[in-house]
Amino acid sequence: MAAALSGPLRPELAQAVSQARVLVVGAGGIGCELLKNLVLTGFSSIYVIDLDTIDVSNLNRQFLFQKKHVGRSKSQVAKESVLQFCPEANIIAYHDSIMNPDYNVEFFRQFTLVMNALDNRAARNHVNRMCLAADIPLIESGTAGYLGQVTVIKKGVTECYECQPKPTQKTFPGCTIRNTPSEPIHCIVWAKYLFNQLFGEEDADQEVSPDRADPEAAWEPAEAEARALASNEDGEIKRVSTKEWAKSTGYDPVKLFTKLFKDDIRYLLTMDKLWRKRKPPVPLDWAEVQKQEQNIPDQQNESSAVLKDQQVLNVRSYADLFSKSVKTLSLHLAEKADGEALIWDKDDPSAMDFVTAAANLRMHVFGMNMKSRFDIKSMAGNIIPAIATTNAVIAGLIVLEGLKILSGKIDQCRTIFLNKQPNPRKKLLVPCALDPPNPNCYVCASKPEVTVKLNTHKVTVLTLQDKILKEKFAMVAPDVQIEDGKGTILISSEEGETEANNHRKLSDFGIRNGTRLQADDFLQDYTLLINVLHSEDLEKDVEFEVVGDTPERIGPKPSEPTSRNISNGSDDGAQPSTSTAPEQEDVVIVDSEDEGTSSNAEDVESRSRKRKLEKGCECAGAKRSRAEQEQDQDDLMIVESEDEGAASSLGEEESRSHKRKLEEKGCECIRAKSMC
């Protein structure tokens, strides 16, 4: 092994390699390649951690896994496979979350180098902090379709992963989802919520029934009761949870269908103010639908099963699919232990069938054109295309950056962007010098500090903990004390100590404009000082704002066109204006799929329009978010720069639908791009 290295690697470096202990976080697309590269480069002490298990859709690139491994631990199988090829390799595998407190700063300190091969931002944020706290160099990477990126993070020398603020996840107003969907994505989100309401963990933020508090409908309270009667079952449903009710019917598909696509819709129609400017929905009747012919898949395309997935069927077929998937899922649920729930997974065929059917039926009810299962899967699963070649290129580069670090040449490290397809003058790889740390970074600055604008009379301690500290500031187990001279403990990470505070408002604890809160995360060895800026005029549905942060954008990531993520630079978008132009999350992009300069302007406009839309919709309900945003950015990357729609080429189709306000056009292929 050493023979191959003695040439290109100087002896000191070869020795540093063999003595290094490295941690690979993630054993997916990049992770598999990386393990192979590390072993064959002479690394002899390799730790790998991954929480995930193997899925069939991994097999087109995660070469350490085979069909027979589906369902097993990625890290474990990756280790076994590497050992099979290279029995002398020394690999320690953990099937676990890197965010588990067992992997504390001490754990991180034992490594010479940490390499991320992750697929989600929460874990990336966390590893970033752990490496800063342990002062261990981190190589961050990601891929999306043909695009890829590698960068190096070193405390005090380079930017950290969080130096440039990334816009937070997008959300939809509750009433758009529940009452007035105008785009397919709204129906898809609704269908995913419905899945959770019926079979999964119920979540109060994921209501699917008509929202009568919709202020846009603003009817007279006196009329409300009369209207409520219009929906014969409504009263009953309100009192018990959707799940309880569904259970009580024995998950009868026809009853569910009737409630969801007929009674609830009729009820919505009684909120007539909603339909003055909109096209009103049309309730569906099970018996009527059954009179329709079932779709026979296009015989012509029998040869390619792929196409079947890409066909749009008729209402009858989706009604049947709904019925079938409800039956299957209720059986799955019945097999679970009491109190256990199903978890939505785009790669679970029944779960995907259910969402395809429910979303399409709702699209039909609201006059949108239905979509194929293939497209719905893209949108619902937030699927980012992934191929072996890009991962191979990136994993090769990771090791080469690692070698530079080990030879003490961190100054020669670069952020490297992998382009999609250079025109003749462009380069395929674009290296950029690493930026120095942002002195105002709320993570790696010497005394991290932020100002958060919120209404102290409205924000509860729980919101502070879950939405602000955990979700926004990526803490895992925060402790919070008020700098009031008394050191009042507001939140304790010890179970049972401060739960009583959860539902009280911040103002109940004397927190007001100018109050300073000290938030600590012991695991991350991270302390953040929060200055409270009290404000009563935040937009509706906005619970807090980080001052100086990029404004939040509404709308789901996957539906944002790719074009936009790409650098806003010059016409041909060749150069990564990256580090300073935060755009799409996780990806990196360099080459432009931009539709010319117009699209940037357009982007801004559509953004503001969306905001306007949200404003207009004065829903009292909380924002919907999170759940549907769990990315599948398989192997995806990240690195500051962009936040927008990691989905690259696949974005095309969705992006368009996003723009469409009133309805959707048929999904037929529009561009030569991606599928069709």
Added chain:
Amino acid sequence: MARPGPKEQRYDRQLRLWGDHGQEALESAHVCVINATATGTEILKNLVLPGIGSFTIVDGNQVSGEDVGNNFFLQKSHIGQNRAQSATELLQELNGDVSGNFVEESPEKLLDNDPSFFNRFNLVVATQLPESTLLRLAEVLWNSNIPLLVCRTYGLVGYMRVVIKEHTVVESHPDNMLEDLRLDKPFPELIEHVQDYDLERMDKKDHSHTPWIVIVAKYLTKWFSEKSEQLPKNYKEKEAFKELIRQGILKNDNGTPEDEENFEEAIKNVNTALNRTEIPRGIEELFNDDCCLKLTEQSSSFWILVRALKEFVANEGQGSLPVRGTIPDMMADSNKFIKLQNVYREKAKKDTAAVGSHAAKLLQSLGKAPESVSERELKLFCSNAAFLHVVRCRSLAEEHSPNSCSRDAIISHMDNPDSEIVLYLMLRAVNRFYKQHGRYPGVYNYQVEDDIGKLKSCLTGFLQEHGLSVAVKDDYVHEFCRYGAAEPHAVAAFMGGAAAQEVIKVITGQFFLQYLQFCKYFGVLPLTGLFCSVLLAN
């Protein structure tokens, strides 16, 4: 029913990039890889995973200890066995859908005894081949019109070059794709459709649900009759045109404008919607290409379709390409949107049929069967008519001849400090070293010092022979000697990804090619990235 099969599940993430027809092309391709080196097997791994139809490895070497050290698909137990066979075994395990084959023979022998052997492949990848063998192979493939991808990992330098006489791309997936709306040259069906709308007499709801394309078309008519005979061109005119549209927004009883998003959309889209419909220069060039003008029985369906397209433009198209037939999403109610969409779609169908009938006539006159161009091919071709792309490379022989070696281009590249052309010159120098000494410089540590001088003289000889008066820093000579022609795995892995990507592009006929590239990681100079140029290929 709509449930995807195991194949679709397995390939789901890539179908989203190249579509099922791209996948079909991949699955019916047979690729030959010469030498199961680390670079060779890494390329293969990245072709086997996405499901290439079949591969054949040609390699006469036996597995050595060094191979096992840098090649994931060779194991200790293989030492002494044939390299092609050993690698095939393990690569095959990655994907049961792929058929793996091997030939235990050196490429030199095959070229001596049976050069036609290579004709059976859709593409040949040559890794780590000595220059003389490479040139022989390249000539055979060039004459048989089979694409060759040269790939080489040399120390920390990677080199890749596509050698292809002609490669035609229908789906180039361009970065900037404007909509094809024909608002500047509305076709009769569109004019008629727009006339059906009477914005003055609509109720409020219909008014605010009228698609923006119709609005812009309406106001263009108004513009032509009131303001100018020309399309709004400059900023000022476009602003005036936007104002004209803005005045069309309905007003409520107080005289304030209603909130009509479709009008806002129309205003926003003015800039791009008024783009002139014209034939892109690249397509004009194809029309004047000899391959288009002089069709023969051997002409590919691509060129027959280009000719049919040209005839369409001259006749039915009245100077324009076929309508693409798609419109963007917009504010509109279903009914209006679908009607408008159908106007474009029907026109596209009609245009496609017209191109098809030109193609049928051409096929007939060439004595070819009408089915030799499928409906699907025709449709794909027409909807991509503005983005067709043809790549033509120089042969390797031409590149290597002192008479035609792009001297000026190399010299001017040497002036650019970012250019990595120097790596190319160094690779040529080590090839010369190999020719003279039967081995690469620095392969034995004890010879490194000696070899520096020898390599230097090879470099000088090469530069003189090719009339290249450029200076190459000694650092490069030292660095290349130190590499000792080693093939570090990380670089091979990188090249495996980049090269397999090019193979997939050639096979699927989608996306632009890379032509030629080098990469260099670190060493004498800080990492500079990857060099890519048509310079030597064209």
